[in-house]
Amino acid sequence: MIYEPREDSILLEKQVSKLAFGRVLDLGTGSGIQALAALGNHDAGEVIAVDIDDEAIIALNDLIKLRKLRKIKALRSNLFENADGKFNTIIFNPPYLPQDKNIEDKAIYGGKHGWELSEQFFNQVSQHLAADGRILFLFSSLTNRAKIEELINLNLLQFRLLGQQKFSFEELYVYEITKSDLLRRLEARQLEQIHYFAKGQRGMIYTAWLDQSKLVKTHFAAKKQIKAAIKIKRPDSKAQQSIEHEVHWLKIVNKQGLGPKLLFYEEDFLVYEFVEGLFILEWIKLQDRSSIILILKSILGQCLILDTLGINKEEMHHPLKHIIITKDNKPALIDFERTVETNKPKNVTQFIEFICRIEEELKAKGLKADKARLRELAKEYKDSGDQQIIKEAVNSFY
Ligand SMILES: Nc1ncnc2c1ncn2[C@@H]1O[C@H](COP(=O)(O)OP(=O)(O)O)[C@@H](O)[C@H]1O
Ligand SMILES: [Mg+2]
Structure with missing residues (x-):
């Protein structure tokens, strides 16, 4: 009509x-x-x-x-x-x-x-x-x-x-x-197709395509687009300097090959690689026993690196939305905003606690974690700092 x-x-x-x-x-x-x-x-x-x-x-x-x-x-x-x-x-x-x-x-x-x-x-x-x-x-x-x-x-x-x-x-x-001024500044930095993606505890996440050939001068004119995540502060969040904080820690963990790769940032946003994949529990539901053991080992390995750096990522006992497993089965830790320096690192022990808590999900996959033994090993590790103990922890699945 x-x-x-x-x-x-x-x-x-x-x-x-x-x-x-x-x-x-x-x-x-x-x-x-x-x-x-x-x-x-x-x-x-x-x-x-x-x-x-x-x-x-x-x-x-x-x-x-x-x-x-x-x-x-x-x-x-x-x-x-x-x-x-x-x-x-x-x-x-x-x-x-x-x-x-x-x-x-x-x-x-x-x-x-x-x-x-x-x-x-x-x-x-x-x-x-x-x-x-x-x-x-x-x-x-x-x-x-x-x-x-x-x-x-x-x-x-x-x-x-x-x-x-x-x-x-x-x-x-x-x-x-x-x-908005923010959108104009993001677009001026070659970010295209900026779309709202998710709300976190303190930030808002947008996805975008970044044409890297425009950023790095190369002899090749070919467009090389990568998918980027943009984090801006939630307008209702009272957290102070949260962007600056996360930038600081991302730079440090990126050097160790951890976390999504930081691309660039300004005072009120940071742009890093988008990690395509599934949250850890969703991923576990779709996988078999041996792939799960490999991933848990790999995450514990990343936690050991964080412990060695003397920092706490925080919330590793509840990392449901902060561990993404990529299509080629690599675990990526995200959200380093709350990271703090410490002389009592607890990334490993917290993650072991998480493994104990998802007992049911693991059991469904034929993985029986001996919780008492795992907790004992975690405590031994905490007291001695001996990383060998953790390698043994993963082997204690039967
Ligand atoms: N680099 C990324 N790749 C893929 N998804 C991401 C990325 N960063 C954030 N996300 C998604 O956005 C959500 C919120 O991000 P997060 O870093 O936890 O923000 P906040 O600091 O507000 O908690 C995450 O749970 C995840 O779903
Ligand atoms: Mg978060």
Whole structure:
């Protein structure tokens, strides 16, 4: 269905005529009202108008022909699917109503809660937006406003209210959304396709692709992309200097071949290699006895190195989310943010405690850890510092 422009379109149109500039993308163009408004602005160049609905595009193309509009191009596209290149202005008036079970209409409903399509939009938009670009976004109080703002922030964007209008049963908002300073700095360092990945205790993790050939001058022009993880501080975390701290310890453990490799950092973020794999318990569930013994040995080996360095990684008795096993069966310890110097290192003893705690999971794989014996060996090691004892500990599985 193509709808006649309503109040919401008119509210957005006002801002579009004032603020559209450079190369413009009008997403979900419908009747084309926003694309035409953008055309009217002298600062606007080429305007690409897209819609998922064929009917809308056919009608708009007829209008373009009739009025001989040369600067505007209409094409069918599901969100950014067929929109190539970067844009200075992206206009989006998404279907934002929560789904009505009985009616199927892509022009009105934005998903179960109304914001699902906007979520997809915010996850993808950075790649299509120039560094100085702006998004003109319209939504309603019937969509969850707090959720929309959360999605904007999560994607390292920032917003400003440009206009609002109240009706009897809803309120409409027009936001101008731009890249945050942090996002611009990350992109300036050749990080591409930056996506939110996970929330940790104190940090937020994003993934990205890093084109290393642009960083290191080589004779080879070939693109060498590696997957990177970016850690930034959680806005709600009170931890002091957590980035600086983790950088410090990563440099030290990296020298020993431990931890994800640090690539670069600034005051408020660090970029390191993304470790593709499974958390230790998930991995154990899929493996056989002999591979598990090898991995446990290898992790204990890494813990021994940490002990030798006189540092505590902390939480090694509960490393569920901090040990990732890669596809080629290498264990990687992550999250060195809480690492401290110590003369009583306990990485090894904590990890042995963890082995005792996952007794059931190991038993299911035919690995029976003699807990009493393991704990005894851990204590002997703690008192004597004799690493040989630990090698024996792993052999005590039967
Ligand atoms: N280098 C990495 N490779 C893969 N996943 C990572 C990496 N760093 C962090 N993660 C993921 O992000 C989550 C949170 O990271 P973490 O370093 O524990 O942050 P925090 O310091 O906030 O606890 C981890 O549990 C893991 O799932
Ligand atoms: Mg953590």
